[in-house]
Amino acid sequence: MSNISDESTSVESLLSNVKVVLVGTTHPGNIGSVARAMKTMGIMDLVLAGPQTEINDKSYALASGARDVLENVTIVDTLQEAVADCGLVIGSSARSRTLPWPMLEPRGCGEKLLSELPNYPVAVVFGRENSGLSNDELQLCQFHVCIPANPNYSSLNLAMAVQTICYEIRMAALSNTVTPVQETYPHSAKLESFYAHLEQTLLKIGFIAKAHPGQVMTKLRRLYNRARPEDVELNILRGILTSTQQSIKEESQDKADDKS
Amino acid sequence: MSNISDESTSVESLLSNVKVVLVGTTHPGNIGSVARAMKTMGIMDLVLAGPQTEINDKSYALASGARDVLENVTIVDTLQEAVADCGLVIGSSARSRTLPWPMLEPRGCGEKLLSELPNYPVAVVFGRENSGLSNDELQLCQFHVCIPANPNYSSLNLAMAVQTICYEIRMAALSNTVTPVQETYPHSAKLESFYAHLEQTLLKIGFIAKAHPGQVMTKLRRLYNRARPEDVELNILRGILTSTQQSIKEESQDKADDKS
Numbered sequence: 295m296s297n298i299s300d301e302s303t304s305v306e307s308l309l310s311n312v313k314v315v316l317v318g319t320t321h322p323g324n325i326g327s328v329a330r331a332m333k334t335m336g337i338m339d340l341v342l343a344g345p346q347t348e349i350n351d352k353s354y355a356l357a358s359g360a361r362d363v364l365e366n367v368t369i370v371d372t373l374q375e376a377v378a379d380c381g382l383v384i385g386s387s388a389r390s391r392t393l394p395w396p397m398l399e400p401r402g403c404g405e406k407l408l409s410e411l412p413n414y415p416v417a418v419v420f421g422r423e424n425s426g427l428s429n430d431e432l433q434l435c436q437f438h439v440c441i442p443a444n445p446n447y448s449s450l451n452l453a454m455a456v457q458t459i460c461y462e463i464r465m466a467a468l469s470n471t472v473t474p475v476q477e478t479y480p481h482s483a484k485l486e487s488f489y490a491h492l493e494q495t496l497l498k499i500g501f502i503a504k505a506h507p508g509q510v511m512t513k514l515r516r517l518y519n520r521a522r523p524e525d526v527e528l529n530i531l532r533g534i535l536t537s538t539q540q541s542i543k544e545e546s547q548d549k550a551d552d553k554s
Numbered sequence: 555m556s557n558i559s560d561e562s563t564s565v566e567s568l569l570s571n572v573k574v575v576l577v578g579t580t581h582p583g584n585i586g587s588v589a590r591a592m593k594t595m596g597i598m599d600l601v602l603a604g605p606q607t608e609i610n611d612k613s614y615a616l617a618s619g620a621r622d623v624l625e626n627v628t629i630v631d632t633l634q635e636a637v638a639d640c641g642l643v644i645g646s647s648a649r650s651r652t653l654p655w656p657m658l659e660p661r662g663c664g665e666k667l668l669s670e671l672p673n674y675p676v677a678v679v680f681g682r683e684n685s686g687l688s689n690d691e692l693q694l695c696q697f698h699v700c701i702p703a704n705p706n707y708s709s710l711n712l713a714m715a716v717q718t719i720c721y722e723i724r725m726a727a728l729s730n731t732v733t734p735v736q737e738t739y740p741h742s743a744k745l746e747s748f749y750a751h752l753e754q755t756l757l758k759i760g761f762i763a764k765a766h767p768g769q770v771m772t773k774l775r776r777l778y779n780r781a782r783p784e785d786v787e788l789n790i791l792r793g794i795l796t797s798t799q800q801s802i803k804e805e806s807q808d809k810a811d812d813k814s
Contacts, residue, residue: 333704334707450717457718461701464703
């Protein structure tokens with residue numbers, strides 16, 4: 295796809311590959327307000343990961359004309375499940391995190407999502423009203439997005455943050471200027487099984503200890519996240535891990551043979 | 555001012571020339587949510603024109619950390635009073651109005667406001683929750699702004715619209731790319747007294763009739779709005795009107811003298 299048509303039907307169909315994921319939301323009203331904010335920007339796919347409340351009358355009242363977004367909501371237990379099929383995951387975060395991660399502003403976030411959404415589903419993730427996303431959740435994201443708010447009072451309401459980010463996604467979709475990427479990146483579930491494979495291998499070779507894992511996996515996630523391995527590259531990395539584990543097994547086998 | 559510093563103090567002081575005007579708001583909660591949306595974007599000056607409700611506990615609850623915006627609110631009867639000192643007034647409007655008027659998208663609105671706010675106060679105006687701004691109110695604005703929402707559901711909540719527009723004003727202020735205009739435009743009260751003078755003159759010369767004014771004044775407002783007279787030009791126009799009225803008076807006097 296070399297050019298994104300600005301006809302409204304194309305825009306709406308393009309935006310059908312975007313999901314908004316809310317993690318651990320506590321107020322039913324916020325879920326409704328988020329649904330309304332999304333639909334006004336043409337984004338219909340809402341996922342609740344581990345919600346701390348149910349969708350109730352208050353949600354429907356605040357959703358107003360976006361009842362259908364609530365009726366078609368997907369509810370899962372964890373962020374990992376919510377984004378398993380996504381090739382790009384961007385998490386909302388405050389600027390000054392202890393975790394240094396590639397940061398985007400909302401405009402860049404809209405353009406980044408748009409450049410990849412012809413390829414696979416993409417997700418933008420919003421955390422709990424009081425505490426945002428946990429560090430583990432933030433590490434499931436390739437990028438973090440931060441709204442450059444007033445430093446003296448930067449606390450946007452959840453639905454306001456969703457409105458602002460969805461507005462920039464829509465603006466990117468309406469403009470013809472974003473060039474789609476050619477690379478195909480692995481979806482989130484594939485990346486996560488690579489990390490699980492990597493961790494398992496590091497345990498096996500004794501590089502990390504299960505009791506004291508330390509920061510090694512976080513640092514490796516940061517490294518690979520920065521590199522964003524493509525599908526073929528990820529296959530190579532997986533191949534190396536498999537070979538490593540086989541060598542250990544053979545060596546153990548050899549040792550066992552020697553002893554016998 | 556040739557360059558807008560991106561230091562946060564300069565941004566906040568620049569934004570102190572922006573006012574958000576809400577016309578005929580009916581829900582106290584919306585006033586609070588608007589205050590919060592404004593403050594997160596560094597805009598503190600809220601004006602209520604003819605509010606249909608009081609600021610109450612619900613307003614304060616939803617304002618959250620933006621209590622000070624509500625405490626410093628200005629309340630006036632009409633939009634005309636609210637924007638009397640403003641050199642630029644932009645009104646929020648749906649796209650398909652019967653009144654054709656210069657239209658901006660939110661990004662252009664942010665840039666336009668920023669280019670003029672070093673010169674005088676500027677205002678962005680939002681109408682009633684159900685019916686928006688009246689045609690008379692829209693005619694007090696030099697530009698209209700429309701959020702390019704989903705054509706199938708374009709109904710943003712009032713505070714969401716304020717959040718989106720204020721976000722773009724802040725983004726314009728944070729960028730160094732907007733060039734301030736050199737022209738000085740008359741403030742709204744001066745423009746309005748020109749229109750009053752013009753109408754009075756047209757009545758006197760018999761071009762329009764008080765009983766059946768028709769669309770003449772609306773069409774003239776549209777014309778002059780498109781031209782955006784500068785201060786000196788407005789003085790010339792006022793001078794012409796004064797001379798016209800004096801000529802009529804003299805002629806009436808001459809006729810009276812002839813008769814005597």
